[in-house]
Amino acid sequence: EPEVTQTPSHQVTQMGQEVILRCVPISNHLYFYWYRQILGQKVEFLVSFYNNEISEKSEIFDDQFSVERPDGSNFTLKIRSTKLEDSAMYFCASILGGNTIYFGEGSWLTVV
Amino acid sequence: GQNIDQPTEMTATEGAIVQINCTYQTSGFNGLFWYQQHAGEAPTFLSYNVLDGLEEKGRFSSFLSRSKGYSYLLLKELQMKDSASYLCAVRDRIGGYNKLIFGAGTRLAVHP
Numbered sequence: 532e533p534e535v536t537q538t539p540s541h542q543v544t545q546m547g548q549e550v551i552l553r554c555v556p557i558s559n560h561l562y563f564y565w566y567r568q569i570l571g572q573k574v575e576f577l578v579s580f581y582n583n584e585i586s587e588k589s590e591i592f593d594d595q596f597s598v599e600r601p602d603g604s605n606f607t608l609k610i611r612s613t614k615l616e617d618s619a620m621y622f623c624a625s626i627l628g629g630n631t632i633y634f635g636e637g638s639w640l641t642v643v
Numbered sequence: 644g645q646n647i648d649q650p651t652e653m654t655a656t657e658g659a660i661v662q663i664n665c666t667y668q669t670s671g672f673n674g675l676f677w678y679q680q681h682a683g684e685a686p687t688f689l690s691y692n693v694l695d696g697l698e699e700k701g702r703f704s705s706f707l708s709r710s711k712g713y714s715y716l717l718l719k720e721l722q723m724k725d726s727a728s729y730l731c732a733v734r735d736r737i738g739g740y741n742k743l744i745f746g747a748g749t750r751l752a753v754h755p
């Protein structure tokens with residue numbers, strides 16, 4: 532079964548540092564997403580990406596966040612200057628265009 | 644706006660049947676999904692409804708009524724491994740793009 536892969540699985544970073552979370556979506560998929568889940572809370576939409584540009588972003592996705600698809604396979608989420616409240620599990624997801632959205636295993640980010 | 648409500652917690656006995664309800668309000672409804680999530684893991688796809696009625700998939704069934712903004716997930720022959728959070732998610736299509744909006748999840752505890 533095809534899968535979305537994410538790295539790193541865990542990262543601890545100091546407040547104010549930049550973090551890049553990486554995702555390799557399923558190869559022929561067209562739509563890509565980042566979601567986050569703060570411990571004990573619900574899964575929240577951050578951003579969707581299609582045709583090499585952001586198609587939609589939530590209020591959470593402020594100027595500290597950016598996404599890019601640098602080489603046609605990786606899909607990255609960058610947090611420029613991390614805050615304590617950025618500590619969460621970050622999920623990448625991709626979809627070809629049908630009904631099944633495939634989630635990666637997630638990247639745990641802890642900001643200290 | 645968007646709003647998805649589901650009970651916070653439920654308990655059930657091994658071998659029994661449990662029904663998890665979900666009500667939603669959204670402006671661009673384009674399907675309803677149920678996901679299972681074990682603690683610290685990614686959501687895994689269980690079912691999808693876009694038309695009214697019941698979809699059955701082994702021990703799991705999901706029902707949708709679009710006019711009532713209501714869905715339920717039915718789990719039969721409960722097993723201990725079914726202890727997890729069950730996430731109701733609505734696919735919202737605004738401006739031509741889809742995204743999933745998740746409810747807060749229902750934590751199901753299955754006991755012997």
